[in-house]
Amino acid sequence: MRQIIIIGSGPAGYTAAVYAARANLNPLLIASSVEAGGELMNTTEVENFPGFPDGILGPDLMFKMQAQAEKFGTEVVLDDVVSVDLSGDVKTVTLGSGAVHQALAVIFATGSAYRKLGLDDEERLSGHGVSWCATCDGFFFRERTIAVVGGGDSAMEEANFLTRFADKVYVIHRKDSLRASKIMQDRAFANEKIEFVWNSEVVAINGDQTVKSVTLRDTVNGEKSDLELQGLFIAIGNDPRVHLVHGQLDLTPEGTIAVAGRSSKTKVAGVFAAGDVIDPTYRQAVTAAASGTVAALDAEHYLATLPKDLLALAVPAEASDLELTTTA
Template sequence: MRTMVIVGSGPAAFTAAIYASRAGLQPLLAASSVQAGGELMNTTEVENYPGFPDGILGPDLMARFQAQAERFGTEIVHDDVTELDLDTGVKRVQLSDGTVHECATVIVATGSAYRKLGLAEEERLSGHGLSWCATCDGFFFRDKTIAVVGGGDSAMEEAMFLTRFAERVYVVHRRERLRASHIMQQRAFQNPKITFVWNSQVTAVHGDDAVTGVRLRDTVTGEQRDLDLDGLFVAIGHDPRTHLVHGKLKLTTDGTIAVDGRSSRTSVDGVFAAGDVVDPHYRQAITAAGSGAAAALDAEAYLAALASPAPDGEASSIRPGQYT
């Protein structure tokens, strides 16, 4: 039986692996069978991760995460987790090839996925003028004309942040009124750099090597027109990847995995969660990494408690000598 299995492959998962492997817990990290590395694999230049003053490409940063985890002994398997059995003291993690790994602890760090517009150009132009993160990419649009798609608080936050760099920011919303809170609406309406485009839906993104504009459809009249742009930010929400734990772990009203206070402890003993799958607000590589470190430390403390004698003097049913 293993000490720990980590499910995920982003900054939270690899940071948890680094801490756990340095603690001698010999974790197994179950990464994606297609593309490990999380959302940073779709990011070009990362300039806000500490320690890289000249910036670093998202895939290169994740390659360093992985190399560091492997250096300390993390075993990585590139396969998808299809089932989690978390009810008993011994957890079971099943992979798509049928392999079942039994373990004492599980760290769920499956991240979240940005909601997309469903357009063919999104994959091709991702990182080339099309982004889902203003904090990550806003700096590259200094004195440019850009648009934000969305009408909620997140879209208003993105738009206002982007006005620090862009010359003009359009907010494209499919309705005639925003879903954002009153205070967020007021701030956006009062910002002279923001122009609202009401009752409009993006039906296509123009550009060969980079975004040059969008095609808009009027949701009332059906008329279409083009809007010239240097960049497009999509802020229509995100979905935490919790499909593996539905009905097994308690979730929050935001749909993220519920944890105990600032810890990573979930509603099931021995199961911990970290990164964007527990974070509905920040969703940054640095905060995910810190969350992964906390999860590994919480799991280490849990294992230490298991190894201690029970109050009645009996040994725990899971012994350190069982870990292989």
């Protein structure tokens, strides 16, 4: 049995692992079989994470975080959690491989998932012109005409990145102004390959084997028109990954895991949450990392309150007499 299991491998999960490992809690981190590293694995250049004045590629940042967590003793498992039992003093985590792990404390750092348009042909044409990841698929659209749906920072970042490959990039937005930060807007407006399609929403994706066009509906007058293109990148936000905790933890009206105040404490003793799965507002790598710190420290303090006979079940024999101390 473990002292602590961390579910999720984005900035929150890896930061929690660094702190937990440095506190001699021997954490097990479940990183996912196909999405290890979280959303930043699909991000191009990260310019706003402290310590990297020249920026850093999202995947490079996550590899460094993983290496740091492992350096201090975190065990990283590339598998998917299929169910959890959070009742009682000992929590149970079951993986897709069939492996079952138990721990006295669990941190959920499961992040969020790409939001979809909900159109009939969206899934059918996924991988055949429809994508949610410019860094993954941009290379396949050299000298093509493509579009990005969305109006936030992610959409502007995707559009600018895709101009490295595509001849033309439309940005389709259902309003007449963007919600992206000014610096990201300025970059997109200054890019000659980007053209904005305002007050428009995608209502159909057309093509037999691959994307050939999209049908747009004007959000002002309701008129429909077709826009010919070969690729559609969807960047309209994310939804928190909370499917594992339905019926076990409370959720907020925004759908995130509910925690007490500025802490990471859920309604269940020994269960904590961090990162985008509790944050519907800021959703930045640096705030997720800070949240992971809070979760690790909260978990450490919780473990320090448990009876010694219970702790002895999880702590290696040679370390069973060590006193758990807070790591700054």
